[in-house]
Amino acid sequence: MALRYQEVKLEIKKLILSSKEGSRIPSRNFLSRKYQVARNTIDKAITELEQEGYLNSVKGSGTYVTGRFSRNVNIGVILPSLMGDVYPQFISGIEDYATANHINVVLLSSESIPEKQKRNVYQMIEMGADGCIIIPIINSEMSFETLDLLKKKKIPFVLCNRSIDGLNAPFVGTNNHYGAYMATKHLIEGGCRRLSYLSQRKYSTSISRYNGFKTALLDCQEEVEEGPVLLGNYEGDALKEKLQVIFSGEKIPDGVHCFDDMMATVLYSVLQEKGLVPGKDVKVVGYNDSSICNILPVPLSSVSSRSKEMGKEAIRMMMEALEGGVKEEAAKWIIPELKIRESSRTEKI
Structure with a gap:
């Protein structure tokens, strides 16, 4: 029941994100019939969405869409690791953009373990994440099965660094x-x-x-x-x-x-x-x-x-996806940069 409730709430949230600010959403009775759930399930979902800043109910008039990003958006970030040099820079790029745009970021590490990556995805679904940014583990087959869950729940996500065979999703990577x-x-x-x-x-x-x-x-x-x-x-x-x-x-x-x-x-x-x-x-x-x-x-x-730039581009694309402005096949390639030091520097004569 809890899982079905989360699904309904996410469906209403998608409806809100595709609507103009100030527009009225369908009645609660209509939504109850549409999603084939009890009226109290709809009431609970709408109440929470009001508390989160998505909706505003006017007695005797209806329920209206507020400024879609007037409250913090919750974005999940799932990485193979939070350590090393590449991932902290990637996170830094995301956090710079998120801080400037009032976006909450939840970081999780899969530690390159397929089952942990799957648990991370379930956690994002259960917390009602608006979207996800994911650098998947190397195992493409296991990643496909896991990330396809987000598609089924209609939670938009952006893949970074490596794509997944057969899985269409917006992508940001380095060349x-x-x-x-x-x-x-x-x-x-x-x-x-x-x-x-x-x-x-x-x-x-x-x-x-x-x-x-x-x-x-x-x-x-x-x-x-x-x-x-x-x-x-x-x-x-x-x-x-x-x-x-x-x-x-x-x-x-x-x-x-x-x-x-x-x-x-x-x-x-x-x-x-x-x-x-x-x-x-x-x-x-x-x-x-x-x-x-x-x-x-x-x-x-x-x-x-240029991992920091990749992180910034990933969260920009994620926000565009929430607005419905990014196609599944969208891809952005970050051009790498060569840093020359003594191990290859040519001596000047």
Whole structure:
């Protein structure tokens, strides 16, 4: 019964959001028949919506739509993690916009666990969130089943960073292909002629960046060679062993683009073991422009995803979706930015 009540309340809220300010909503008896629920269920829903600032009842006249955003809108944000460098910046962009526009933000972390992501979605449904901004976990199949619940409840949501196969929803992401293309082109322009791409994980984002790496090699007018590529699922010692093999031969890469900055830190440790210096013997570019870039022995060049801008764009799109002004296929791509440091800087003569 409680779940049905929440569904009815959400349906009335959608009706309100699609109506003009000052317009009168249908009578309570009509709504009772429309949603096939008892009159007291409608009364309870309308009373709560009045308390939340959506409606105003005038005795003997009817119930009217108030300024739709005269009270705080509640937006849920579900992320794989609240830690690291990318996610806090993403959250910061959302909160800057939310604070300026009187929007309540509820943050939840799935910790990259499918079942926890599902519980987070149920929590958003139960709290009556107006909409959700979600960076889904890597498991696309599990995410589809979970996020489809929001569609069934008609709660608008915006996907960020990675899309879900078969699930149409507004999307905000960074152009990973172009980011990797830009990084690889920079390495080539810096004199690198045997280049490698290294990723400890294989999923859509790492593949997109590898494709950007390949495109830069193909577009190059100079003679360049693709060196060993690491694109799999490796952890700990297994990852380090793979890197040691790549840098054990006589013909090692002179330029490396790493999937992310953490991959670059593992590479740094292997290069140190081999007596090689990043930026001198091997030029290196990471991805995400995390805080570790400036504290490594050789400051790391890295591609910034501009996560803060992504967060701001996501909540703007979310608010447009609440107004009915965003199509499901809408997509916004944030152009990444290359931050050049000592690990790939070309010495001036």
